[in-house]
Structure formats: C-alpha cells, structure tokens
Amino acid sequence: MAHRYIGKRLPQLDSFHKVTGIATFTHDLELPGMLYAKLVTSIYPHAKVSKVDASEALKVPGVVTIATGRDFPYRLGIYVGDRDVLAMDKVNWVGHPVAAVVAETLEAAEKAVDLVEVEYEPLEPVFDPLKALEPDAPLIHPKLGEYRRAPAFTPVPGTNIANRFVLKRGNVEKGFEESNVVIEKEFKLPFVSHAYLETQSTIAQYKMDGTVEVWTSAQSPFAVRYLMALSLGIPVGNITVNVPFVGGGFGGKAGLAWEPLTALLSKKAGYRPVKLELSRKEQFTSGAVRDGVYAKVKAGAKKDGRLMALKGRLIFDAGGYGDYTVNVSRAAGYSFGEVYDLPNVYCESLAVYTNKVPTTAMRGFGHPEAVWAVERTVEMVSSELGVDPLEIRLKNVVKPGVSVTVTGEKLRKDAGNPSDCLDAVAKAINWGGPVRKPGEPWRYIGKGISVFCKGPAQPPNAASSAIIKLNEDGTVDLMVGTGNFGQGTVTSLTQIVAEELGIPVEKVKFKFIRGTDSMAYTWQTVGSRGLYTDGNAVLEALEDVKKQIKEVASQVLRVKPEDLEIRDEKVYLKGRPWESIPLSELVMGYTYPNGNSIGGPIIGRGKYISPLNTYLDPETGQGIPTIFYTYGATGCIVEVDALTGKVRVLKAVQAFDLGKAINPLMVECQIDGGFIMGMSVALFEEITFDERGWVQNPNFSAYWVAHARDIPDEMMEISIENPQSDGPYGARGIGEVVMLGVPPAIANAVYHAIGVNINNMPMHPENIWKEIKKQKPELLEELKRKLMEIRELKVER
Amino acid sequence: MARNITLIVNGVKREVEIEDNELLLDVLREKLKVKSVKAACWRGECGACTILLNGEPVKSCIVLAAEADGSEITTVEGLIKDGELSPIQRAFIENGALQCGFCTPAFTLFCHYILSTRPDITEEELREELSGIICRCGTYKQIIRAVMQAKKHYKK
Amino acid sequence: MSFGAPYLTLPSFKYVKPKTLREVLEFLAEHGEDAKIMAGGVAVIDFLKERLTEADYIVDIKGIEELGGIKYEENKGLTMGSTITLYSLRESRIIREKYSALHEALKTLDPILIHRATIGGNICEAFPWMDTVPPLLVFDAELNIISLKGKRKVKLKDFIKGTAEIDLNPDEILESIFVPEPPVNSKSKYVKVLAKSEFGVVNIACLVSNPVDPSKRIVKLAYGAASPTPTLVPQVEEIFRREAPLNKLIEEATSVVLETVSPMTDIHASEEYRRYLIDVLTRKILFELLTAD
CATH class of the missing domain: 1.10.150.120 ([2Fe-2S]-binding domain)
Structure with a gap:
C-alpha cells in the first residue's frame, strides 16, 4: 500500500521555530525571581578538602548563599552511585565542583567565586588507567563497595575498577592454535568532548510544599526525574521535569547531571528558582566527557581469511567518576566483534577510575571504541594474509537467520544484513577500481571500508509508553516522552500517527516541551532506541484509538467495527466510500439528532517493553543484550599528504540496514552528521592534560571540531531496507551507528594509501607523521628526495 | 559606569541602560530579550551569537554593548x-x-x-x-x- | 580560586571612545598605563573575560579616520591604517595581486571574526601564530607609531620582542603599517599547517623575485607559530644571492632556517614535528617559487 507520510522527506516539524529563532532552549529561559549559580572547582587532581571559607565571598553584594559538599550529603548515579553533588571531603579531578555560589546576577556570582577560599591537602594522583590498576595505586573511590549500583554491574571494592565485564564464547586459545595467522596489537583513544553547542543548563525551583520543578537541557526527562527522586529521597511524583528545545545531546545529556545540585541550591536560597549554566570551559573540565580507551586485541585467522578467534582487553579510562561509563565499557565488552560470526571470542572490559575529568555516554556508547580496535585488527589480518579487506569482511560477517552472535544469540531471519551494506558501499566507492592520480608526488589516495553494528544498550526492562488524545476538532495530541534534540525522532513519530489515522500531519501536534507531566513515560532517549521502542508504543496507542473510533462509528453506521476504515479524517464503510462520518463528529462522542450521545473523548494508550532481552551471564556475558541490531558499513576515499601527515576525506559513503527509512531526509541528516562527527573525532579531537591533570584545550580554538571547510567533497547516504518484523514499519534505530565505522574506515584508507597502520586516535598530522617515521622512515626520505627533484609544480588550492 | 545607548534592533529603535563592561550578547539576550542570539563558547569561536552589526557579521560575545551605541542590529527575526x-x-x-x-x-x-x-x-x-x-x-x-x-x- | 577561571562576564572598566586621534593620544598620555587599546576587541575582550589582563580603561579607537583606510601608491607601496579590518584586507584587489602571501594568510582566518579583527590588533597581540605577521615580515613591513611626543617608525621585525611583547609605550599607538612595493617580478606564498586546533603549527611566508638571476635574486622567508615569536630569517637573502645550483642553495637555506627559528613544543605540536615541517616545507615552498614561471 502506498504511504502518504511513511518514507517521505518531511522537514523536521519544528524547523519553522528553529529558523525564526523562536525555538526556546533552557539557555534562553528565565523565571521570575531567578538566581544564578556558579561553581567553585578544584585546582588539584586528587586532594582532601580540609576547609572551605566562604566568608569573604558572602560579602559580595548580590550573593544569596554559598553551598559546599557537606550541605548536600547525597550520592548520584544511574548505574553506580559514585558521584557527589559537590565534593564531600575529597576531590577527584581538576575541575571537580567543591562549592557553588548563588547570587542575584551572574556577575556577582562570578565575583564571589574568586573569593571562596578552599584549603586542600593534596593526595597522590593517578592519571594513567593502567597505573590505576596496579595494586599500590592511590584509591580514588575508597567507599566503592558502599555505593548503590544497578544489578548488571560489578565494581571491585578496594581497587579503582568501577566495573569488570567478561565476554566468553568458545575457546580462543584453541582458535588461535587452529589459525594460520595470529596478530596482536594495541590501540588508544583519547578523551573527547560531545561539544554539543548548548552547554549543560538547568533551572530548578525547590518549592516550599516539597515539590520540585526543573527545566533542563537533557535527553530524558523521565530519567532525570526518577534518578533525582531516588538520589534525594523525594517522591517521584513531587518532581516535574520540563525539557524544552535541546542544543544537542549526543549521549552527553543522557541520565542525570546538574539537576540535583540546582534544586538543592534553590532550596538553600530560600526556594527561589536557580539557573546553573556551564561555560564552555566548565563543560570541558567539570562536566562529563567521553572516556579514553587503551585496548589490546589478538586475532587469529585461517589462510582464506576465516576468523577463528578474537580476544580483547579493553581498559576504559573513566576519569573521576564512572557512573555511566561502567555501562559504556560493558556495552563495548558484549558487542566486541559482534558484527562477525566468531567461533571463539573473549573480551575483558574494565572501567577504571583516574584523576581526570569524569566520563559518560557518548553517541555509540562503547561501540566506537571497540569497533576502532576490531576493524583495525581485521584490516591488519587481511593485509597479513593478503586477503582483500572487503572479501575478509564479507566472509566473516554474520548472516541473518544463520549466525550466532558473540553473546550466543541465534540471529533472526529479519535481523538485517551487513553484507548488503558492504556491497553497497564497495560499489559506491568503486572498490578495487583505480584511484585518481593526486596532484603532487607526496600525496597518496586510498580507499577504506569498515563494517559494524549496534543495538540499544539499555536495561532489559527499559519501557516506553504513549498517549494519543483526540481533540474536539480532530487534531491530535501525541504525548510520548521521546527527547527532541536534533535527531528528528518526534517528527518521525508524528508521521506514523498521521499515516495511521489518515489525517494531515499538520493536525498531529508536536509539543516542544518534553515534560514528565505532559508526556507518557519512556525510560530514556538514548541508544538509538526512540523510534523503535517509542514508535511501537505509539503504534499500540494508535490501535487503541482506532478501535475506540470504530466502536462508536460501528454503532452509528450499524456495521461491524472490522468493516470500517479510517482515512482522510473520516470513518468509511469499506466498499461503500460514500458512507462516512467525519472524525470530528466522533472524537468527543457521537451525538444523535435527538441529543442522545454515545462514546466519549477518545484517548489511546500504548506501551512497549522488550519481551526478549535478558541480563547477561555474569561469567560469560552470554544472553540477549539488545532488541535489534542495526548493521552498517562505511567506505571512504582519502588523500594523505605524506609530507605533512594531513589526511583529507574526499568521498564518504555509508550504508545502513535500517529496515525502513520512515523519513529519508532525517536519515540523510543522521548519516552525514554521523560521518562528520566520526571524521572530526578521527582526525582532530583529543582532550589533553598536562602533568598536573589540567585540561590544556578547554575551548574551540584548541579543541577543533569539524567546520564546513573540513567536510568531504562528496557524501553519499545509502539506506538498505530489510525490514525488522517487530519494528515500526520495519524500522531500526540509526542515531549512533552512523559514526561507528568512520574512524577505522579512514584509518584503513590511510593504510591503503601509504601502507602505514594507525592504531591510535586522533589521526592528526603529527600522529600520522610519527607513525610514518616509525613504520616507514624510507617513505619520508624518498619524499624529501622527490621534493628536491621537482622542478615544476602545479600550485594547488 | 551606567550609560544609555540606542540600538536599532531589526528596524525597531530600542533604548537601554547598560554598564560599560556589558557584552552586546548579554544586552541583546538579557535586557532586550532577543533570544535567537545564542552563546555556546563565549569567546568568538563557535559563531552561535553571530548578528549583523550595521550590516556586517560579528560575533556578539566579543563586542561591548557600549561600542554598538547607535548601531543597526539584525538578527534572524529581522529576516x-x-x-x-x-x-x-x-x-x-x-x-x-x-x-x-x-x-x-x-x-x-x-x-x-x-x-x-x-x-x-x-x-x-x-x-x-x-x-x-x-x-x-x-x-x-x-x-x-x-x-x-x-x-x-x-x-x- | 577555581580551575581555569571560566568567566562569562567581564570585570569592571570604563569604556572610552575618543573622537579624534588627538583625543586618543591625550588620553593615553594621561592614562596609558591603566588603559588597553581596543579596535576589533577580538583579543582584548577575550583576555578580560579570562582575567588574563585587566584595565581601568578600554579605549576604543575604531572609526578614527587617521587610523583607518588603505592606500596604495604605485611603485611606492601600501599603507594600511591600523584599525582596518582583516576582512577589508582580504577583499583588497591590490593585496590579492601584489601581496599574495598576505592574501593567502587572510584567507585562512575565521571568515566572521575578520569583520572585526584588525591588522593592528593582529600585530600587537604578538602571539606566535598570528597569521598576518610572517607575510608582513617578508614584505618588509614598517610600522608608524604615534604619541603626543611625535611619530616614529619601526620595522615589524624589531617591533615584536617576544610572545605578547611589543615595542610600544603605554602612551603610543600603532597608527599604520606600510609595506613597500614588492620587488619587480616577485611572487609570494603562504603555507600553514593546521593540526588539531585553529592555529597553524608552522606558518611560512616566502617571497621570491628574479629566481633565475642570482645578482638580482631576492628570497625572503619568515616563520610563524613555530617558535615563541615570528621570525624573519635574513641570512636566506644572502645565500640566494650566490651563484650555485639551486638545490645546493635550498639545502643551505633550509639548514640556516632550522638554526635560526628554534622550534618549540606546546600543546599544538612538538618541537620535533615542527622542526621536520620547517625542513620539508621550506624546501617545498622555495622550489615552488624558485621554479615557477
């Protein structure tokens, strides 16, 4: 059946608000009587806080109150409650909030911050996660054993290990024995920033009646509310969380952030609303960033390229607290090599505390880290064996309906197909075909590919719901708690409602405040789950709505409900299109000519919870970790200026088996945006620390993110549509998988271009140069010679 | 020091009292409530606060409000x-x-x-x-x- | 104290906007020590925000006629008022045609910031990576400095004394920048290596004229971003006046450059990488300009 809205390139329904500037972000909000908060943060990476003297600061005109850790003795966290509201007695990184000033103006608060005297007793810090694992390393969370934790997590008290996860299937040692080739390599990824443009921003008002109202730049209003209630001991229903427009999230605004602090400050400041907005520098140094990783991977393969065993050790540098990162590292562990059909696999994945900026979820959630190590390893296996990189991948990727995943799950027939993605990408970059001849002898062009997958990393019982209310005039209120921070999921859900009810999409009302009081519950908007889980809840709610409408209409038309169909804002009798009732006459109840009425206001209700997911076996990590897998492949053509080490992507192609593109325009934006973010992380991004643990580049001058001038000359987006039978219209999620394969595809292309393996990110010119020097010093000598031989040169742009 | 300045914002004359150390960004956002102008880096890097000042693009987080006295300002609302x-x-x-x-x-x-x-x-x-x-x-x-x-x- | 002083508001100061050059100079004569000059404000406002500098007065010199404008005199050279914006310079036909290294440098800059940033500011900030400086050095720029006491001229190469350190007294201001007419038949070029930040890690400006005739050959090289101060390498000029195979001269010039520039390690790049880049890119840029027709 032809769809009216499904599969249509509909602009995001809030586009008008965004291009006119009327879209209101938390950044823009002011409440009457609002105060401003500013953080006092640690200058030591690891120290006891012996004294905080705010007496001078309190004298600054306009200062209302100053809070310290002792004022708020609560612990926060989603998976491991390892965070304090303000440092209680010990600071764990440079930038750890020690106190907060609340004042009538931001200017007064900033003045007062300078006058808060904090006395520290420095402790020995540890910055390297491998050192933090040593038995005599300084202990960053001595009370680790006492923290609240979710069932799937296993911190190791008395160590710096925030979580340890093991994946075990088959026997890797046997697999290595059976292999013709075995390689083992090390990989590194640095800390990176989400760099969402709107910094974390929260307004909270603790009211005298014990209720709390929060306005916040967050992805998941219900998670903020629940975790806040849990941490502070407030009934969930006492808290209202409103999320207006959000200036980017990328995982960094999942879970809970500054909301408890801001609410507690409001209470301390006499129940007035308080706003806390981080500066960009604070966002880099006090807000959480993405973990860094050290990885060691060993792979064995037969001569023909068949992978026999894959073994990994992943050390996630969690920084000063690892609340969310315990699950990031767990997800990396259970997804280790999951795009491949591996007879033997083993992975130990650790999250380790260090005295650096704390870490949290970021788009991809552990997968980009694992995919980097695995896809680079597979590339090195392929070159060791002389097997084509495309062929080795096609040979080993999982086959739907046949393969068993690394967690022991027999793949369903409709699971999606990575081979289709690889084929599409290979064709688009003319894999195996010639490359353009570069303009200068030190420029090299290469092609690279990668393959990967991701499903939502959520607890097995993560649930969604939807409420659909029909209004007097036949317009529809869609109430679903899905976050709206650029991905466009709410637009897609709106398209589904319009399609199913047969009404114009303009009649489905998109609410810009994603609030706990006005929306139906959904666990979180993370992990690329929104369209699938919330979409299924919406579909169930729509069935409920349609059933109610047909029930009333069937009485009016005196037919069976199943003989009716709803389209064009009317209810028709099938086969007799001239007999119909307008929806608007049914939605609040139908009134007969004599005034008798039946039915009543129509409200549909739907829900979704995965019936299939399981907790994973604590010894082996076996089980069903996720509700679906979105498979994808990335291909790119790069140019390497081997003289400077500069890498430029000329062409980018990505293909995803997303089941069904509900909105191809939004899919296009996700695929290209994901490539650009992945490329930015691959080529430029790295938070660096000096020997004192201070962040050296907490701004956009020294921490470069991709600008318009950096993007590839050509970008292609390919949607493969092998439908998932239980996805909305067959759809799977796409938000994160779009950046997973980009760094390894680029690195693989660099290898193809110059024969140098890059295993540490970012691949900025100096790192490329260092690797050339290490692996192929003769290339640099040769280029220098060429340089002196060249007589005529074309001047390039 | 407090002073009064005049800004013509999207064609409308606005008079506003400012301090010498106030940024144009803050005066537009906090005093004149022109909230389409955003701040994300506060140091001239990200460009989210870009406005047209007498027809030229500038990043308003590194412009003093006092400098803009008498200027015409265009923001996206003015389009x-x-x-x-x-x-x-x-x-x-x-x-x-x-x-x-x-x-x-x-x-x-x-x-x-x-x-x-x-x-x-x-x-x-x-x-x-x-x-x-x-x-x-x-x-x-x-x-x-x-x-x-x-x-x-x-x-x- | 808090880590990193992440302020969003500015400290207190008095904003002063003189109407004439005379007023500026009189104000500086009296309050120069406590004042900061602002034109585009790109650096000053950022430094104030970061509490890296403080001032009782911010003196806005924008719009003062004598400090603006761009004037080219055939066979003589180009005079740029210190408050002219980098955007105006980037769009200047004369600069594009005659001073291409400067044009190329301007093209690498943030296309919005340059509507405010001025040439005077770019020079007076005196950070190692300021992009206009190496081109101006190879064009032998001379600065006109003015105070109530009078005017003086100083070569750009002598003006920048160290990182953020310049030869300018508190009562003086940079009035204009003069670059002489480039040598006949000259070509110039700018190379900037961007690594992982907004700033180049090695910026090179090169000017070459009469490449085939050693007696008239002029070669100038200047380096930015590589060491604490931008560096003109004057010995290069002498080397290329000699009669010898180009390869040999380039080899020699490169080693002199490496001795003179003394590359540094900072958060953007290591000394070793900078040394390497200077080595290969000096050769490259010299070859390109010496062998171009």
Whole structure:
C-alpha cells in the first residue's frame, strides 16, 4: 500500500521555530525571581578538602548563599552511585565542583567565586588507567563497595575498577592454535568532548510544599526525574521535569547531571528558582566527557581469511567518576566483534577510575571504541594474509537467520544484513577500481571500508509508553516522552500517527516541551532506541484509538467495527466510500439528532517493553543484550599528504540496514552528521592534560571540531531496507551507528594509501607523521628526495 | 559606569541602560530579550551569537554593548518580512539544513548575509565562508545545499 | 580560586571612545598605563573575560579616520591604517595581486571574526601564530607609531620582542603599517599547517623575485607559530644571492632556517614535528617559487 507520510522527506516539524529563532532552549529561559549559580572547582587532581571559607565571598553584594559538599550529603548515579553533588571531603579531578555560589546576577556570582577560599591537602594522583590498576595505586573511590549500583554491574571494592565485564564464547586459545595467522596489537583513544553547542543548563525551583520543578537541557526527562527522586529521597511524583528545545545531546545529556545540585541550591536560597549554566570551559573540565580507551586485541585467522578467534582487553579510562561509563565499557565488552560470526571470542572490559575529568555516554556508547580496535585488527589480518579487506569482511560477517552472535544469540531471519551494506558501499566507492592520480608526488589516495553494528544498550526492562488524545476538532495530541534534540525522532513519530489515522500531519501536534507531566513515560532517549521502542508504543496507542473510533462509528453506521476504515479524517464503510462520518463528529462522542450521545473523548494508550532481552551471564556475558541490531558499513576515499601527515576525506559513503527509512531526509541528516562527527573525532579531537591533570584545550580554538571547510567533497547516504518484523514499519534505530565505522574506515584508507597502520586516535598530522617515521622512515626520505627533484609544480588550492 | 545607548534592533529603535563592561550578547539576550542570539563558547569561536552589526557579521560575545551605541542590529527575526519567511529560511527548512537548531539562527542569518553580498558565490567558496560557525550536528552539507538553492532569489 | 577561571562576564572598566586621534593620544598620555587599546576587541575582550589582563580603561579607537583606510601608491607601496579590518584586507584587489602571501594568510582566518579583527590588533597581540605577521615580515613591513611626543617608525621585525611583547609605550599607538612595493617580478606564498586546533603549527611566508638571476635574486622567508615569536630569517637573502645550483642553495637555506627559528613544543605540536615541517616545507615552498614561471 502506498504511504502518504511513511518514507517521505518531511522537514523536521519544528524547523519553522528553529529558523525564526523562536525555538526556546533552557539557555534562553528565565523565571521570575531567578538566581544564578556558579561553581567553585578544584585546582588539584586528587586532594582532601580540609576547609572551605566562604566568608569573604558572602560579602559580595548580590550573593544569596554559598553551598559546599557537606550541605548536600547525597550520592548520584544511574548505574553506580559514585558521584557527589559537590565534593564531600575529597576531590577527584581538576575541575571537580567543591562549592557553588548563588547570587542575584551572574556577575556577582562570578565575583564571589574568586573569593571562596578552599584549603586542600593534596593526595597522590593517578592519571594513567593502567597505573590505576596496579595494586599500590592511590584509591580514588575508597567507599566503592558502599555505593548503590544497578544489578548488571560489578565494581571491585578496594581497587579503582568501577566495573569488570567478561565476554566468553568458545575457546580462543584453541582458535588461535587452529589459525594460520595470529596478530596482536594495541590501540588508544583519547578523551573527547560531545561539544554539543548548548552547554549543560538547568533551572530548578525547590518549592516550599516539597515539590520540585526543573527545566533542563537533557535527553530524558523521565530519567532525570526518577534518578533525582531516588538520589534525594523525594517522591517521584513531587518532581516535574520540563525539557524544552535541546542544543544537542549526543549521549552527553543522557541520565542525570546538574539537576540535583540546582534544586538543592534553590532550596538553600530560600526556594527561589536557580539557573546553573556551564561555560564552555566548565563543560570541558567539570562536566562529563567521553572516556579514553587503551585496548589490546589478538586475532587469529585461517589462510582464506576465516576468523577463528578474537580476544580483547579493553581498559576504559573513566576519569573521576564512572557512573555511566561502567555501562559504556560493558556495552563495548558484549558487542566486541559482534558484527562477525566468531567461533571463539573473549573480551575483558574494565572501567577504571583516574584523576581526570569524569566520563559518560557518548553517541555509540562503547561501540566506537571497540569497533576502532576490531576493524583495525581485521584490516591488519587481511593485509597479513593478503586477503582483500572487503572479501575478509564479507566472509566473516554474520548472516541473518544463520549466525550466532558473540553473546550466543541465534540471529533472526529479519535481523538485517551487513553484507548488503558492504556491497553497497564497495560499489559506491568503486572498490578495487583505480584511484585518481593526486596532484603532487607526496600525496597518496586510498580507499577504506569498515563494517559494524549496534543495538540499544539499555536495561532489559527499559519501557516506553504513549498517549494519543483526540481533540474536539480532530487534531491530535501525541504525548510520548521521546527527547527532541536534533535527531528528528518526534517528527518521525508524528508521521506514523498521521499515516495511521489518515489525517494531515499538520493536525498531529508536536509539543516542544518534553515534560514528565505532559508526556507518557519512556525510560530514556538514548541508544538509538526512540523510534523503535517509542514508535511501537505509539503504534499500540494508535490501535487503541482506532478501535475506540470504530466502536462508536460501528454503532452509528450499524456495521461491524472490522468493516470500517479510517482515512482522510473520516470513518468509511469499506466498499461503500460514500458512507462516512467525519472524525470530528466522533472524537468527543457521537451525538444523535435527538441529543442522545454515545462514546466519549477518545484517548489511546500504548506501551512497549522488550519481551526478549535478558541480563547477561555474569561469567560469560552470554544472553540477549539488545532488541535489534542495526548493521552498517562505511567506505571512504582519502588523500594523505605524506609530507605533512594531513589526511583529507574526499568521498564518504555509508550504508545502513535500517529496515525502513520512515523519513529519508532525517536519515540523510543522521548519516552525514554521523560521518562528520566520526571524521572530526578521527582526525582532530583529543582532550589533553598536562602533568598536573589540567585540561590544556578547554575551548574551540584548541579543541577543533569539524567546520564546513573540513567536510568531504562528496557524501553519499545509502539506506538498505530489510525490514525488522517487530519494528515500526520495519524500522531500526540509526542515531549512533552512523559514526561507528568512520574512524577505522579512514584509518584503513590511510593504510591503503601509504601502507602505514594507525592504531591510535586522533589521526592528526603529527600522529600520522610519527607513525610514518616509525613504520616507514624510507617513505619520508624518498619524499624529501622527490621534493628536491621537482622542478615544476602545479600550485594547488 | 551606567550609560544609555540606542540600538536599532531589526528596524525597531530600542533604548537601554547598560554598564560599560556589558557584552552586546548579554544586552541583546538579557535586557532586550532577543533570544535567537545564542552563546555556546563565549569567546568568538563557535559563531552561535553571530548578528549583523550595521550590516556586517560579528560575533556578539566579543563586542561591548557600549561600542554598538547607535548601531543597526539584525538578527534572524529581522529576516521575516510581512510575516513571510525569507528565501534562505525556507531553503533551510526544505533542505533539512538543521538538526538541534542551536546554531540555526546564526547560520541562517549569516547565509542571508553571504547571499546578499555575494549572490554568485560558488560551493567551494561557501565551504570556506561558512567556517566561522560550528554545527556539531554536522549539517554542513544540507546548509550548503540550502544556500545554493536559495541563491536564485538573491541575484540582482 | 577555581580551575581555569571560566568567566562569562567581564570585570569592571570604563569604556572610552575618543573622537579624534588627538583625543586618543591625550588620553593615553594621561592614562596609558591603566588603559588597553581596543579596535576589533577580538583579543582584548577575550583576555578580560579570562582575567588574563585587566584595565581601568578600554579605549576604543575604531572609526578614527587617521587610523583607518588603505592606500596604495604605485611603485611606492601600501599603507594600511591600523584599525582596518582583516576582512577589508582580504577583499583588497591590490593585496590579492601584489601581496599574495598576505592574501593567502587572510584567507585562512575565521571568515566572521575578520569583520572585526584588525591588522593592528593582529600585530600587537604578538602571539606566535598570528597569521598576518610572517607575510608582513617578508614584505618588509614598517610600522608608524604615534604619541603626543611625535611619530616614529619601526620595522615589524624589531617591533615584536617576544610572545605578547611589543615595542610600544603605554602612551603610543600603532597608527599604520606600510609595506613597500614588492620587488619587480616577485611572487609570494603562504603555507600553514593546521593540526588539531585553529592555529597553524608552522606558518611560512616566502617571497621570491628574479629566481633565475642570482645578482638580482631576492628570497625572503619568515616563520610563524613555530617558535615563541615570528621570525624573519635574513641570512636566506644572502645565500640566494650566490651563484650555485639551486638545490645546493635550498639545502643551505633550509639548514640556516632550522638554526635560526628554534622550534618549540606546546600543546599544538612538538618541537620535533615542527622542526621536520620547517625542513620539508621550506624546501617545498622555495622550489615552488624558485621554479615557477
């Protein structure tokens, strides 16, 4: 059946608000009587806080109150409650909030911050996660054993290990024995920033009646509310969380952030609303960033390229607290090599505390880290064996309906197909075909590919719901708690409602405040789950709505409900299109000519919870970790200026088996945006620390993110549509998988271009140069010679 | 020191009392409530606070309000004429040239400036010219497409 | 104290906007020590925000006629008022045609910031990576400095004394920058290596004229971003006046450059990488300009 809205390139329904500037972000909000908060943060990476003297600061005109850790003795966290509201007695990184000033103006608060005297007793810090694992390393969370934790997590008290996860299937040692080739390599990824443009921003008002109202730049209003209630001991229903427009999230605004602090400050400041907005520098140094990783991977393969065993050790540098990162590292562990059909696999994945900026979820959630190590390893296996990189991948990727995943799950027939993605990408970059001849002898062009997958990393019982209310005039209120921070999921859900009810999409009302009081519950908007889980809840709610409408209409038309169909804002009798009732006459109840009425206001209700997911076996990590897998492949053509080490992507192609593109325009934006973010992380991004643990580049001058001038000359987006039978219209999620394969595809292309393996990110010119020097010093000598031989040169742009 | 300044914001004369050390960004946002002007780096890097000051694009987080006394200021709100969106705004919508929307007011305004001053700009030049504003969602390709599509409306 | 002083508001100061050059100089004569001059404000406002500098007065010199404008005199040279914006310079036909290294440098800059940033500011900030400086050095720029006491001229190469350190007294201001007419038949070029930040890690400006005739050959090289101060390497000029195979001269010039520039390690790049880049890119840029027709 032809769809009216499904599969249509509909602009995001809030586009008008965004291009006119009327879209209101938390950044823009002011409440009457609002105060401003500013953080006092640690200058030591690891120290006891012996004294905080705010007496001078309190004298600054306009200062209302100053809070310290002792004022708020609560612990926060989603998976491991390892965070304090303000440092209680010990600071764990440079930038750890020690106190907060609340004042009538931001200017007064900033003045007062300078006058808060904090006395520290420095402790020995540890910055390297491998050192933090040593038995005599300084202990960053001595009370680790006492923290609240979710069932799937296993911190190791008395160590710096925030979580340890093991994946075990088959026997890797046997697999290595059976292999013709075995390689083992090390990989590194640095800390990176989400760099969402709107910094974390929260307004909270603790009211005298014990209720709390929060306005916040967050992805998941219900998670903020629940975790806040849990941490502070407030009934969930006492808290209202409103999320207006959000200036980017990328995982960094999942879970809970500054909301408890801001609410507690409001209470301390006499129940007035308080706003806390981080500066960009604070966002880099006090807000959480993405973990860094050290990885060691060993792979064995037969001569023909068949992978026999894959073994990994992943050390996630969690920084000063690892609340969310315990699950990031767990997800990396259970997804280790999951795009491949591996007879033997083993992975130990650790999250380790260090005295650096704390870490949290970021788009991809552990997968980009694992995919980097695995896809680079597979590339090195392929070159060791002389097997084509495309062929080795096609040979080993999982086959739907046949393969068993690394967690022991027999793949369903409709699971999606990575081979289709690889084929599409290979064709688009003319894999195996010639490359353009570069303009200068030190420029090299290469092609690279990668393959990967991701499903939502959520607890097995993560649930969604939807409420659909029909209004007097036949317009529809869609109430679903899905976050709206650029991905466009709410637009897609709106398209589904319009399609199913047969009404114009303009009649489905998109609410810009994603609030706990006005929306139906959904666990979180993370992990690329929104369209699938919330979409299924919406579909169930729509069935409920349609059933109610047909029930009333069937009485009016005196037919069976199943003989009716709803389209064009009317209810028709099938086969007799001239007999119909307008929806608007049914939605609040139908009134007969004599005034008798039946039915009543129509409200549909739907829900979704995965019936299939399981907790994973604590010894082996076996089980069903996720509700679906979105498979994808990335291909790119790069140019390497081997003289400077500069890498430029000329062409980018990505293909995803997303089941069904509900909105191809939004899919296009996700695929290209994901490539650009992945490329930015691959080529430029790295938070660096000096020997004192201070962040050296907490701004956009020294921490470069991709600008318009950096993007590839050509970008292609390919949607493969092998439908998932239980996805909305067959759809799977796409938000994160779009950046997973980009760094390894680029690195693989660099290898193809110059024969140098890059295993540490970012691949900025100096790192490329260092690797050339290490692996192929003769290339640099040769280029220098060429340089002196060249007589005529074309001047390039 | 407090002083009164006059700003013509999107064609409307506004008088406002400011302090010498106040930024134009803050006066626009906090005092005049022009909230389309965003701040994300507060140091002239990200471009989210871009406005037109007497017709020239500037990053308002590094402009003093006092400097702007008597100036004409255009923000994205000023692109709407008689309730109609400008061609560049329409092109942004049609081309999906936005995701989270935080950089969108600045980008839309700046693209309007570019097309008004250089209606013949090439795609290659555009990539360079657009590199003063960050879109972390990575919507550059769609923004470039929108500008190229809207070009015809700006030709003299 | 808090880590990193992440302020969003500015400290207190008095904003002063003189109407004439005379007023500026009189104000500086009296309050120069406590004042900071602002034109585009790109650096000053950022430094104030970061509490890296403080001032009782911010003196806005924008719009003062004598400090603006761009004037080219055939066969003589180009005079740029210190408050002219980098955007105006980037769009200047004369600069594009005659001073291409400067034009190329300007093209690498943030296309919005340059509507405010001025040439005077770019020079007076005196950070290692300021992009206009190496081109101006190879064009032998001379600065006109003015105070109530009078005028003086100083060569750009002598003006920048160290990182953020310049030869300017508190009562003086930079009035204009003069670059002489480039040598006949000259070509110039700018190379900037961007690594992982907004700033180049090695910026090179090169000017070459009469490449085939050693007696008239002029070769100038200047380096930015590589060491604490931008560096003109004057010995290069002498080397290329000699009669010898180009390869040999380039080899020699490169080693002199490496001795003179003394590359540094900072958060953007290591000394070793900078040394390497200077080595290969000096050769490259010299070859390009010496062998171009």
